[in-house]
Amino acid sequence: MANIKTSKKSTRIDMTAMCDVAFLLLSFFIMTATAKVPEPKPVDTPASTVKAKLPERNLLTITIGDSAVYLGMSDRETRIAALEAMSLKYDIAFTPQEINEFSLLDSFGVPLEQLKSLLALPNAQRNRPGTQSGIPYAGDISENELSDWVFYASEAVILEQQGRGVEKLKEIEVAIKGGSKEKYPVVKRVFDILQKQNVNNFYLVTSLRSEDF
């Protein structure tokens, strides 16, 4: 009987190829995924429709949250060079271990004299709320710690490229990541400090939204 024969046919599908594809995609996504770095102050960025991407290298991220300013440098060499210059300028010596520890720090926000005690803390405790009070940016517009960090970081980027013998020197890129509720005078102050350091182009980090808001 023909009917019985068709019912005997298996209903199962060969999953091997599907499984292969699934795991191929899975490994692709795992490899391309960037781990989320813990931040001393997570901020809620305002939304915009512009979809420009942030550069990945030579990037200085200035986070503004609750009127405090936090810095992040993208490259280890820049971090080391900037810290060494800062330690000379402010006459605070750092041990090689501390410098190495600092070069692993993605972002920080403490006055320079408190940096030693921050580096002494274990990794998990550094980003607890309230541990980092922000980089001082009050006082003279070109004579405060924030402007010094910006200056030495941009210098470090240039020197590092010269050291490698790059023909076309690229200046440091600055991204500002401000919280939505930040008062404008605070942001304006950061803009002014950056302009004083001849950084006139920068990125504003935003989240995405559609045009019909």
Next chain:
Amino acid sequence: MAELNTGGGGGKGGKVRSKKSNPGVDLTAMVDLAFLLITFFILTTTLSKPQSMDLSLPDNDKPDPNSTPPEAPAWRTLTVVLGKNDKLVYYIGLTDAPYVDAEINGKPKLENYGGKGIRKAILSHNKYVLEHVDDPNKEGLTVLIKASKSANYKNVVDILDEMAIIKPRSYSIVDVTPGDIKMLEDKKIK
């Protein structure tokens, strides 16, 4: 693979029966898991990529003494003053003397952010300006953005975003003047 053996089997006694047992592994659960993880990674990677917008400010240190700042006629200048409570005031022309003629009413107006508020106002004036200039490729609307002390960062990004959508001829962020502050006071959003 799995189904290859299912229909088989001759009828040669008990020994053949043991061959009937399925050698293929059931991959359904594994595929389920793999796709679940894929979904997870797709969602997290696209969400964590930060977006950004460019902002260029004028060079403060080296003002060129020979060049005069580009003066746009009053009717082509629209000023947006950002106040508190997510409100703003906009006007056409100068602070002290808003431009008013038969077609344009440049008097200060209270407005909200977003597509129904300020964007509509700027878009309509932008259109008007482009229709009335001699050469639309060289001249157009100039938008001045003045953020007061009571505005927040979100307001600034919102208005810059409007600029990115409307694309006026030029726009810049400038400091507030006492006249603008008074305007905000009049509208009670200082």
